[in-house]
Amino acid sequence: MFLKGITLQKEKISSYQSYPFSIPVIKSLVQLHINSNVTFFVGGENGSGKSTLLEAIADKCGFHTAGGGRNNAYHVDASESPLADYIRLSWLPKVTNGFFLRAETFYQFASHIDQVGGANAAYGGMSLHHQSHGGESFLSLFQHRFHKKAVYLLDEPEAALSPQRQLAFLRILHNLTEDGNSQFIIATHSPILLGFPEATIFSFDNSNIHEVAYEDTDHYQITRGFLENRERFLYEIFKEDDE
Numbered sequence: 001m002f003l004k005g006i007t008l009q010k011e012k013i014s015s016y017q018s019y020p021f022s023i024p025v026i027k028s029l030v031q032l033h034i035n036s037n038v039t040f041f042v043g044g045e046n047g048s049g050k051s052t053l054l055e056a057i058a059d060k061c062g063f064h065t066a067g068g069g070r071n072n073a074y075h076v077d078a079s080e081s082p083l084a085d086y087i088r089l090s091w092l093p094k095v096t097n098g099f100f101l102r103a104e105t106f107y108q109f110a111s112h113i114d115q116v117g118g119a120n121a122a123y124g125g126m127s128l129h130h131q132s133h134g135g136e137s138f139l140s141l142f143q144h145r146f147h148k149k150a151v152y153l154l155d156e157p158e159a160a161l162s163p164q165r166q167l168a169f170l171r172i173l174h175n176l177t178e179d180g181n182s183q184f185i186i187a188t189h190s191p192i193l194l195g196f197p198e199a200t201i202f203s204f205d206n207s208n209i210h211e212v213a214y215e216d217t218d219h220y221q222i223t224r225g226f227l228e229n230r231e232r233f234l235y236e237i238f239k240e241d242d243e
């Protein structure tokens, strides 16, 4: 583990009226202690601030905020992270290797790798575009590039992964983190990814960031309820419309 904590430097903030400080979880953030090699950010409600915080961490790490590593300043407009200047990262030890990946920019990222001749061993020996759709190239990236002491920041990686590939991704996550050489922070809505053992899950619901057990997440409970009794579940939600 490398990144141990994130502190909001409140003394620098002059107003909480506008983005990003108007987001409840950012407003209430003091310090977030990271204590696992795999940390998840979840929020039942959309727009709870997960991407905002992840992007600020990426910016602070020096990663391209459109998604990518330090040397991947490819042409997708990097968004300014208005939060980055207001957070402090605590490291032990500090690492500079790593990667920020956003599902929606993965396609552009694959193009960039093609352009710079990146279809080499680091990416599985073939163009990412030629590896049957996003899902496979995505896994190829994890398998071939993620092997150094590094911190990886992933925003909804499940968007490019089928359920089987999410399981394959869990195996890669296991292999990369068991020796402590890699650290991941992942914003996700996937009940499969969240099931990674010994991960810490931080919920962004109810206006503050707090740790939750896997079984207590909405993602687990809703998926379980749905799969266990789909007919009943659907009856209940359709009934709400009819009332």
Ligand SMILES: Nc1ncnc2c1ncn2[C@@H]1O[C@H](COP(=O)(O)OP(=O)(O)OP(=O)(O)O)[C@@H](O)[C@H]1O
Pocket: 019, 023, 043, 045, 046, 047, 048, 049, 050, 051, 052, 053, 187, 204
């Ligand atoms: N650049 C911006 N300027 C102003 N408001 C923004 C900006 N980016 C995001 N927001 C708003 O900030 C809030 C938090 O957004 P964010 O994308 O961080 O949430 P999230 O938890 O990642 O959501 P989701 O689960 O839908 O991906 C949302 O209300 C969003 O509309």
